Amino acid sequence: MxxxxxxxxxxxxxxxxxxxxxxxGGGKAPLSRRAVIGWAGAGxxxxxxxxxxxxxxxxxxxxxPAPAAGAGADIPFYGDHQSGIxxxxxxxxxxxxxxxxxxDRDALVKMLKEWTKAAAAMTxxxxxxxxxASGLPEAPPDDTGEALGLPASRLTLTVGFGPTLFEKDGxxxxxxxxxxxxxxxxxxxxxxxxxxxxxxxxxxxVQACADDPQVAVHAIRNLARIGMGVVSVRWSQLxxxxxxxxxxxxxxxxxxxxxxxxxxxxxxxxxxxxADHVWAAPGDxxxxxxxxxxxxxxxxxxxxxxxxxxxxxEQEDIFGRNKGEGAPYGKQKERDTPDxxxxxxxxxxxxxHPDSNNGLMILRRGFSFTDGTDGLGRxxxxxxxxxxxxxxxxxxxxxxQRLAGSDALNEYIQHVGSAHFACPAGVRKPGEWWGQALFx
Amino acid sequence: MxxxxxxxxxxxxxxxxxxxxxxxGGGKAPLSRRAVIGWAGAGxxxxxxxxxxxxxxxxxxxxxPAPAAGAGADIPFYGDHQSGIxxxxxxxxxxxxxxxxxxDRDALVKMLKEWTKAAAAMTxxxxxxxxxASGLPEAPPDDTGEALGLPASRLTLTVGFGPTLFEKDGxxxxxxxxxxxxxxxxxxxxxxxxxxxxxxxxxxxVQACADDPQVAVHAIRNLARIGMGVVSVRWSQLxxxxxxxxxxxxxxxxxxxxxxxxxxxxxxxxxxxxADHVWAAPGDxxxxxxxxxxxxxxxxxxxxxxxxxxxxxEQEDIFGRNKGEGAPYGKQKERDTPDxxxxxxxxxxxxxHPDSNNGLMILRRGFSFTDGTDGLGRxxxxxxxxxxxxxxxxxxxxxxQRLAGSDALNEYIQHVGSAHFACPAGVRKPGEWWGQALFx
Numbered sequence: 001m002x003x004x005x006x007x008x009x010x011x012x013x014x015x016x017x018x019x020x021x022x023x024x025g026g027g028k029a030p031l032s033r034r035a036v037i038g039w040a041g042a043g044x045x046x047x048x049x050x051x052x053x054x055x056x057x058x059x060x061x062x063x064x065p066a067p068a069a070g071a072g073a074d075i076p077f078y079g080d081h082q083s084g085i086x087x088x089x090x091x092x093x094x095x096x097x098x099x100x101x102x103x104d105r106d107a108l109v110k111m112l113k114e115w116t117k118a119a120a121a122m123t124x125x126x127x128x129x130x131x132x133a134s135g136l137p138e139a140p141p142d143d144t145g146e147a148l149g150l151p152a153s154r155l156t157l158t159v160g161f162g163p164t165l166f167e168k169d170g171x172x173x174x175x176x177x178x179x180x181x182x183x184x185x186x187x188x189x190x191x192x193x194x195x196x197x198x199x200x201x202x203x204x205x206v207q208a209c210a211d212d213p214q215v216a217v218h219a220i221r222n223l224a225r226i227g228m229g230v231v232s233v234r235w236s237q238l239x240x241x242x243x244x245x246x247x248x249x250x251x252x253x254x255x256x257x258x259x260x261x262x263x264x265x266x267x268x269x270x271x272x273x274x275a276d277h278v279w280a281a282p283g284d285x286x287x288x289x290x291x292x293x294x295x296x297x298x299x300x301x302x303x304x305x306x307x308x309x310x311x312x313x314e315q316e317d318i319f320g321r322n323k324g325e326g327a328p329y330g331k332q333k334e335r336d337t338p339d340x341x342x343x344x345x346x347x348x349x350x351x352x353h354p355d356s357n358n359g360l361m362i363l364r365r366g367f368s369f370t371d372g373t374d375g376l377g378r379x380x381x382x383x384x385x386x387x388x389x390x391x392x393x394x395x396x397x398x399x400x401q402r403l404a405g406s407d408a409l410n411e412y413i414q415h416v417g418s419a420h421f422a423c424p425a426g427v428r429k430p431g432e433w434w435g436q437a438l439f440x
Numbered sequence: 441m442x443x444x445x446x447x448x449x450x451x452x453x454x455x456x457x458x459x460x461x462x463x464x465g466g467g468k469a470p471l472s473r474r475a476v477i478g479w480a481g482a483g484x485x486x487x488x489x490x491x492x493x494x495x496x497x498x499x500x501x502x503x504x505p506a507p508a509a510g511a512g513a514d515i516p517f518y519g520d521h522q523s524g525i526x527x528x529x530x531x532x533x534x535x536x537x538x539x540x541x542x543x544d545r546d547a548l549v550k551m552l553k554e555w556t557k558a559a560a561a562m563t564x565x566x567x568x569x570x571x572x573a574s575g576l577p578e579a580p581p582d583d584t585g586e587a588l589g590l591p592a593s594r595l596t597l598t599v600g601f602g603p604t605l606f607e608k609d610g611x612x613x614x615x616x617x618x619x620x621x622x623x624x625x626x627x628x629x630x631x632x633x634x635x636x637x638x639x640x641x642x643x644x645x646v647q648a649c650a651d652d653p654q655v656a657v658h659a660i661r662n663l664a665r666i667g668m669g670v671v672s673v674r675w676s677q678l679x680x681x682x683x684x685x686x687x688x689x690x691x692x693x694x695x696x697x698x699x700x701x702x703x704x705x706x707x708x709x710x711x712x713x714x715a716d717h718v719w720a721a722p723g724d725x726x727x728x729x730x731x732x733x734x735x736x737x738x739x740x741x742x743x744x745x746x747x748x749x750x751x752x753x754e755q756e757d758i759f760g761r762n763k764g765e766g767a768p769y770g771k772q773k774e775r776d777t778p779d780x781x782x783x784x785x786x787x788x789x790x791x792x793h794p795d796s797n798n799g800l801m802i803l804r805r806g807f808s809f810t811d812g813t814d815g816l817g818r819x820x821x822x823x824x825x826x827x828x829x830x831x832x833x834x835x836x837x838x839x840x841q842r843l844a845g846s847d848a849l850n851e852y853i854q855h856v857g858s859a860h861f862a863c864p865a866g867v868r869k870p871g872e873w874w875g876q877a878l879f880x
Contacts, residue, residue: 092680094810132698133764137753144748145698145763146681146808149691198815213680217696217810221819225748232817238810240532240653240680241586251589253654258572258585308584308665313577323585324573368586370534370657370678371811375638377672379661 074152077123079426080291081279084156085363085388086268088247090209093239093367093384094216095297096224097202097419098231100165105174109439111230115159115206115223116433122219125152128226144225147218155210157219159434160295160421165203179438181285183294183391184422190404192414199299199417202234207295207386209365213238235417237299239367239384246363252326252334256368256381257307257412259319260326263334264353266363277361277395278388288437291425293388296396299369299417302382307412318408320347346408352399362387362395382413392420514592517563519866520731521719524596525803525828526708528687530649533679533807534656535737535824536664537642537859538671540605545614549879551670555599555646555663556873562659565592568666584665587658595650597659599874600735600861605643619878621725623734623831624862630844632854639739639857642674647735647826649805653678675857677739679807679824686803692766692774696808696821697747697852699759700766703774704793706803717801717835718828728877731865733828736836739809739857742822747852758848760787786848792839802827802835822853832860 075083100108118128129135129142166180167173206223210216217238224233243255244262247269252260266273275281280289307315316322320329320343328338328349343350354361365388370381389395404410424437515523540548558568569575569582606620607613646663650656657678664673683695684702687709692700706713715721720729747755756762760769760783768778768789783790794801805828810821829835844850864877 096813131764133752133762135752137756138751140749141698141752141755141763143698144696144744146694146696148694148698148764214693214808217680217821221744221748224819225745228745233813233819234817236812238680238812240657240678254586254588256584256586256657258581258583258588304584304661305665305668308661309580311578312573312575312581315581316577322573323581324571324588368654368657372676372678373536373673377674379664379673381657 073154074124075154075156077120077157077427078429080428082156082158082292082423082426083123084158084207084209085278085293085365085423086246086274087154087156087209088250088268089242089245089365090154090156090216091211091240091242092209092213092216093242093386094208094213094220094236095239095384095386096206096208096220096236097162097234097297098204098206098224098227099234100173100203100230101232102230103173104230105439107230108174109435111227112435112439113433114226116427118222118226119157119159119219119434120427120430122147122215122222123152123155123157125155128222144218144222146221147215150212150215153210153212153215155208155215155219157223158207158209158295158423160205160207160423161435161438162202162204162419162421164201168203174439176438179286179288181289181422183280183285183289183393184420185393185397187296187392187418187420188397188401190400190415192404192410193418194414194416195418196416199235199237201419202421204231205295205297205419205421213240237297237369237384237417238371239369241368243366243368243383244364246365248335255383256302256304256370257315257319258323259315259321260334261319261348262364262366263326264338266361273361274363277390278363280390284391288424289422293363293390293423294392295421295423296385296387296389296392297417297419297421298385298415300383300385301380301414301416303412303414304379304381310412317344318348318412320344320349344408346406348403348407348409351403351407357399357402360395360399362389362399388423513594514564515594515596517560517597517867518869520868522596522598522732522863522866523563524598524647524649525718525733525805525863526686526714527594527596527649528690528708529682529685529805530594530596531651531680531682532649532653532656533682533824533826534648534653534660534676535679535826536646536648536660536676537602537674537737538644538646538664538667539674540613540643540670541672542670543613544670545879547670548614549875551667552875552879553873554666556867558662558666559597559599559659559874560867560870562587562655562662563592563595563597565590565595568662584658584662586661587655590652590655593650593652593655595648595655595659597663598647598649598735598863600645600647600863601875601878602642602644602859602861604641608643614879616878619726619728621729621862623720623725623729623833624860625833625837627736627832627858627860628837628841630840630855632844632850633858634854634856635858636856639675639677641859642861644671645735645737645859645861653680677809677824677857678811679809681808683806683808683823684804686805688775695823696742696744696810697755697759698763699755699761700774701759701788702804702806703766704778706801713801714803717830718803720830724831728864729862732863733803733830734832735861735863736825736827736829736832737857737859737861738825738855740823740825741820741854741856743852743854744819744821750852757784758788758852760784760789784848786846788843788847788849791843791847797839797842800835800839802829802839828863 127143132141132143132145132148166176208216208219244265248267252263255261278293280292282290326334330339330342340350365386367384369384374380567583572581572583572585572588606616648656648659684705688707692703695701718733720732722730766774770779770782780790805826807824809824814820
């Protein structure tokens with residue numbers, strides 16, 4: 001199948017289409033489809049990636065995304081649910097929280113439409129608009145270009161709307177107040193919270209995950225650029241090592257404390273658990289959130305230097321696992337069913353386990369971060385915790401209240417950033433846009 | 441060959457040996473050699489990595505490192521030159537500049553010996569000391585553990601000594617003043633420099649490069665931990681996308697301006713060019729630097745948002761290349777020999793090209809960085825420039841004077857951090873240590 005046969009006709013609006021065009025308006029050589037070139041040493045499945053581009057461009061009304069074919073493959077953008085939630089966790093993260101800087105609702109809607117087209121292009125391994133090297137020589141390129149030649153790298157872009165988009169300082173900014181989900185609460189203050197307002201909140205978030213950080217950074221940068229004059233970046237966070245896995249057969253990665261801590265997570269393939277714990281169902285809240293999910297983001301700084309001076313036994317008591325294998329106390333293997341009574345009462349695994357919380361589960365998708373060193377030469381490092389859930393009030397809030405009150409880990413961590421977003425259902429087909437059901 | 445047959449006898453000092461021990465002093469199950477486990481999707485050459493461990497442990501007096509067998513392979517630690525210079529550039533960087541906080545020369549020497557053992561272990565894919573999960577339960581583990589289960593990921597650790605180690609505020613701190621190379625100059629102030637002292641200088645540097653950022657971060661963290669009370673981190677920098685290649689047949693990566701800018705670099709396999717331009721030769725300076733190289737590190741912030749509003753033609757004029765293919769002006773392919781006269785006189789490629797600088801060449805090894813956003817919502821992003829050379833006075837200094845004076849790129853970049861280090865020759869065999877020829 002020729003790639004160009006999947007290409008729709010040019011839209012009359014002059015906006016870039018979802019698909020690359022073989023034509024361009026300028027005198028430059030056309031470079032309408034990004035060449036999918038192997039990245040040295042990355043073991044990219046070139047054929048699969050190229051196939052994926054076409055599949056993503058043509059698929060409509062599909063359900064859960066197919067498993068990734070390789071590090072360079074595409075994750076379908078269109079679907080009932082947004083990708084980047086149940087999707088097998090990628091290696092890298094760039095997360096951005098934006099504030100809306102305009103009062104013009106139409107400008108915001110226009111930007112969301114442009115964002116959606118750009119997101120569909122970038123997750124398909126294509127450039128934004130006419131690309132980085134096409135168009136009029138007198139105009140800035142549509143795409144910033146640093147991902148030119150890189151495969152899609154399983155890029156996903158997931159959008160969410162924060163409480164302040166609906167109402168800020170008592171003002172119904174965009175006529176959305178009546179549509180705010182009851183579940184999109186202002187998170188309560190938890191014990192030990194030490195939140196920095198400059199790393200908290202935000203009107204809109206975009207989570208970019210990819211196996212190549214350059215691809216994730218490129219995506220956020222190009223969205224920020226498209227949003228100039230409408231939104232500005234409030235804060236952003238890079239993550240370099242996933243700490244949870246949504247693929248049960250994969251190795252559980254270690255966090256920066258050296259422990260496996262994402263073992264008992266919701267599998268991205270477990271439709272029943274996703275329906276019970278992750279996707280908002282009809283009747284849960286406003287109709288526009290059906291099929292969506294609530295995202296809690298917490299920047300959790302680890303007191304690395306103190307932890308590193310802590311005896312092994314104490315470290316293991318705190319988690320309720322041994323460090324080498326990651327096995328729960330009294331067990332041999334990481335995935336053996338934990339015997340919670342064998343663990344100290346204040347151990348992290350015991351307190352966080354569903355059996356200690358009436359079966360409560362959240363889908364964790366956190367990443368380690370290291371943002372250099374602070375003024376005292378200490379690593380500014382820890383866990384950027386990301387969790388998706390059907391109802392935050394019944395999931396993160398009671399769980400964190402329990403952990404913040406009792407968890408032995410609290411001596412070694414501090415929550416320094418916090419945000420809450422309502423992530424709507426997926427964009428089902430080209431022409432639909434992020435937030436359409438909310439704003440429409 | 442059994443891995444353990446390469447294991448030397450336990451040293452009587454009680455220090456961790458270069459090799460893992462199958463024994464441990466505590467009651468825990470031994471976990472003396474890190475299991476080399478494939479990282480999902482990374483395409484790890486497990487056999488090659490395991491072989492590499494043994495090869496690295498047994499090799500002595502070898503020359504240039506062998507080419508890497510895969511993303512997870514080991515780079516030999518021992519050799520005439522330090523690895524991490526001519527080594528094919530890895531995907532990720534964690535660079536740290538340390539200040540020595542003690543006045544005790546013996547404590548510093550002891551730490552350098554411990555660092556060397558730890559570096560040999562970690563670059564071989566092994567844990568520091570007895571590991572993260574062995575040893576006495578009442579004591580902190582020797583290794584912090586977050587790289588447990590990860591392959592060596594082509595980790596290299598490269599050490600360098602800054603001017604202030606030899607003399608600081610007029611004080612000959614460690615009796616090294618007479619051994620300071622004349623070439624280890626205090627870099628002059630260049631036009632447009634806007635250096636932050638907190639991101640500049642340092643007594644000692646360690647460059648950690650690996651294909652997995654968790655491995656690079658782990659290495660710097662464990663060295664910092666070993667150095668507690670002797671050194672403290674002055675500043676550190678993470679890099680996520682290499683911008684230069686020392687393997688001429690590989691794709692040249694793009695910088696955050698979307699351009700290919702590392703095309704004409706010294707190849708790590710070009711022994712003649714390395715001898716001419718990179719390795720200090722007998723008679724160049726003090727004997728302890730023979731076989732070493734001088735490293736200049738510059739944190740170069742890019743004015744990303746301004747660049748992104750610049751017309752394509754102006755962007756291309758600034759570099760002297762077209763953006764899509766990366767070809768020099770008037771040529772078709774990236775690696776076509778540039779016609780410098782076809783480029784604007786102030787273009788970056790023209791000014792930096794060896795033909796404009798009497799054949800001057802430096803080995804570039806820079807990485808892109810994105811450290812979130814600044815207080816104004818702008819990306820704090822750019823190029824962490826790393827360059828190795830035989831004599832900085834004849835290489836980086838005249839080149840940067842020329843660029844800082846005339847380069848059209850200056851409107852879009854600013855140098856905000858700067859450091860200079862003398863990186864000695866390689867550690868040739870187990871028992872030798874970083875800085876031995878300097879301190880010995």
